Amino acid sequence: MKVFIVLTAITALASAENFKCPAKDGQYEDPVQCDKFYECRDGIATTKLCPDGLMFDPTIRKINKCDQPFNVDCGDRNELQPAKANTQCPRRNGFFAHPDPSVCNIFYNCIEGEPVEVKCTAGLHFDEYSGTCVWPDTVGRQGCQAQDKKTKDGFECPKEQQVNQQGQIVAHPKFAHPTDCQRFYVCLNGAEPRDLGCMVGEVYNEETQRCDAPENVRGCEDWYKDSEEAAPALKSRN
Numbered sequence: 303m304k305v306f307i308v309l310t311a312i313t314a315l316a317s318a319e320n321f322k323c324p325a326k327d328g329q330y331e332d333p334v335q336c337d338k339f340y341e342c343r344d345g346i347a348t349t350k351l352c353p354d355g356l357m358f359d360p361t362i363r364k365i366n367k368c369d370q371p372f373n374v375d376c377g378d379r380n381e382l383q384p385a386k387a388n389t390q391c392p393r394r395n396g397f398f399a400h401p402d403p404s405v406c407n408i409f410y411n412c413i414e415g416e417p418v419e420v421k422c423t424a425g426l427h428f429d430e431y432s433g434t435c436v437w438p439d440t441v442g443r444q445g446c447q448a449q450d451k452k453t454k455d456g457f458e459c460p461k462e463q464q465v466n467q468q469g470q471i472v473a474h475p476k477f478a479h480p481t482d483c484q485r486f487y488v489c490l491n492g493a494e495p496r497d498l499g500c501m502v503g504e505v506y507n508e509e510t511q512r513c514d515a516p517e518n519v520r521g522c523e524d525w526y527k528d529s530e531e532a533a534p535a536l537k538s539r540n
Contacts, residue, residue: 321347329367331360336376337383339367354386355393355412370396372433390417397433406438406446424494453497459489478508483522502526 323342324330329350332338339358340347352358352368359367359374385393391412392398400408409428410417422428422435429441438446452458457477464475475492479485483505488496500506500513505522507514516525 321349323347329358329360331358331379334379335381335383336374336379337368351383353395353414354383355391355395370433372431386415388415388417390419391415397428397430399428399430403443404445404447406441406443407435409435424490426491451494453487453495455497457487457495457497459487459493459495463492476506476508476511478506483516483519483525 321330321332321340323340323345327343328341330340330342330347332340336357337352337354339350339352339360341350342348355371356368357371357374357376359369362369387393390398390401390410394412394415396412398410398412400406400410406427407422409420409422409430411420412418425437426435427438427441427443427446428434429436459475460477464472466472471492473491475489477487477489479487482499484502485497485499486506486508488498490496503515503526504513505516505519505525506512507519516522
């Protein structure tokens, strides 16, 4: 271990000696390694490394010029420091896909080797090249598990996209329950169904796509009639 530390120190010193500082003090990228840079003060270069997983971007105006790989154009600077990996984090910092290639909607945000599990919004897959969740056909990941597209009572989102009065696609369309006036479905991103319900005393109005008073929804006017008649009977018994 001591030998490795000594060799690393010697390599860093030699690298700094070979780098010629510009006239102006500041931080400058290494010509071959994207996560290495030099801090120049009074013409003397000190070798620095970004935190493992981050890359040096000389165009950033802030003091900290290390950023996520998808935000940095490394150009021909292809070399990197040795990775300090663990089970969920291939490097100590960054956004990384789930280690199981069939799980495409979950990824990890690693901060100094501590992974935070993040789940994409329904219907989206994680794209490691952009660090964001995108539509599956955009990222084109292979072998992804098919997510459950049915509610417990068997409702599936229609394949046809729903449009509003302005002709725009509705991102999260709603649908009335076929037999229960109080309940309705929401299709997140038009693909993943959720079974929801109005508060007691209201029913779902398919025309306005909102919860409403029963008398405003044809066929649901008497939805709470039996419960209202039962309430006085219970009070009289008490």
